[in-house]
Amino acid sequence: MVLNLKGLGKIEIGLLDYLLIFVPVAVYLELTHGSGTYIFAASAISIIPLAAIMGKATEHLTEKLGPGLGGFLNATFGNAAELIIAIIAIKEGMFSVVKASITGSIIGNILLVLGLSFLAGGLKQKSLKFNATAxxxxxTMLILSTSGLVVPAVIHSLLKNQSITNAAIDGLNNTISLAIAIVLFTTYVFSLVFSLKSHKHLYGAADEEAEGHKGAEGWSTGKSLSVLLAATVGISFMSEFLVKSLESATKSLGMNEVFVGVIVVALVGNAAEHSTAIFMALKNKMDVSVSIAIGSSSQVAMFLAPIMVFLSYFIGPAPMDLSFTALETLSIVFSVLLVNFISADGQTHWMEGVQLLALYVILGIAYFFIY
Structure with missing residues (x-):
């Protein structure tokens, strides 16, 4: 379906866009002080199409501005929904939810998204191949980035066994986390230079995919910016509704905040990106699918997590550290190890997708029952 809007031209309506009906539903429930559970559900569902629209606008804007600035925009807006949700949560001092969503995004991308991609693509092709070098x-970048999230947890555990006050431990945790956040963010900047400038030939498959879109009718810069701004504003409001109704919804549904952060919030924030990776796998474009899944996890650890630490010093009630719980730490380690074993040979099949999904379900069960 195509709408012709005055000043914005033609806008194609996809299947996800029909979920936009939940935006006014969420607003109505919020204004009428409706059930927290219903507000949470409506706002969570509404974020999915808004994130998809934001991704579409960013893609069209990238075509106009070139790969350099386009890469920065994709890095910034690729995880924008999660970023906005996390910012609202930080303002409310809900650091456990923020950390859980970071964990959920990492394991969700490399276990759920990659698992579904391998399964979906493998059911159509006996063997799926991708660029092993890329x-x-x-x-490797994923191992480096996640180590920055694991080290603070290990240090925190070691300090607790020594005769140091809790205040001193918290202060040291904040200092170490800030230093690690700076290292991760700096490394992320260098990785952008590597992938977009000096060694962009290693990511040729992604470039070919971009070339395939150039024949399509693109949006103007003004239209892209307008749609991007509108989607960002919409996500901001829906994220605020989501976070404020989180406590009420978790109590009503019998779920804990960590499970919601790791599973629900992470799924909502990455839904549009998830669907793209699976769709590419169905078309046997595994380089793009693998790049989206593994690259997004690295981006969360090296870009999103440090940004959250930096912002907490300005908008949070206290600085946020990168000391994750033992289960979150083990989840990240196991997930990264499994995906490294599976992706090392540059080919896969549907059974490896099942293995990734099995670990995701196992971790989901643990989060649901332990906390």
Whole structure:
């Protein structure tokens, strides 16, 4: 379906866009002080199409501005929904939810998204092949980035066994986390230079995919910016509704905040990106699918997590550290190890997708029952 809007031209309506009906539903429920559970559900569902629209606008804007600035925009807006949700949560001092959503995004991308991509693509093709060099580079970057999230947890555990006051431990955790956040963010900037400038030939498959879109009718810069701004504003309001109704919804549904952060919030924030990776796998474009899944996890650890630490010093009630719980730490380690084993040879099949999904379900069960 195509709408012709005055000043914005033609806008194609996809299946996800029909979920926009939940935006006014969420607004109505919020204004009428409706059930927290219903507000949470409506706002969560409404974020999915808004994130998809934001991704579409960013893609069209990238075509106009070139790969350099386009890469920065994709890095910024690719995880924009999660970023906005996390910002609202930080303002409310809900650091456990923020950390849980970071964990959920990492394991969700490399277990759920990659698992579904391998399963979907493998059911159509006996063997799926992708660029092993690019995949190994992404996997190595993933190990580096997640180590920055694991080290503070290990240090925190070691300090608790010594005769140090809790205040001193918290202060040291904040200092270490800030230093690690700076290192991760700096490394992320260098990785952008590597992938977009000096060694962009290693990501040729992604470039070919971009070339395939150039024949399509693109949006103007003004239209892209207008749609991007409108989607961002919409996500901001829906994210605020989501966070404020979180406590009420979790109590009503019998779920804990960590489970909601790891599973629900992460799924909502990445839904549009998830669907793209699976769709590419169905078309046997595994380089793009693997790049989206593994690259997004690295981006969360090296870009999103440090930004959250930096922002907490300005908008949070206290600085946020990168000390994750033992289960979150183990989840990240196991997930990264499994995906590295699977992606090392540059080919896969549907059974490896099942293995990734099995670990995701196992971790989901643990989060649901332990907290």
């Amino acid at each position: 995949a190994n580079l992404n996997s």
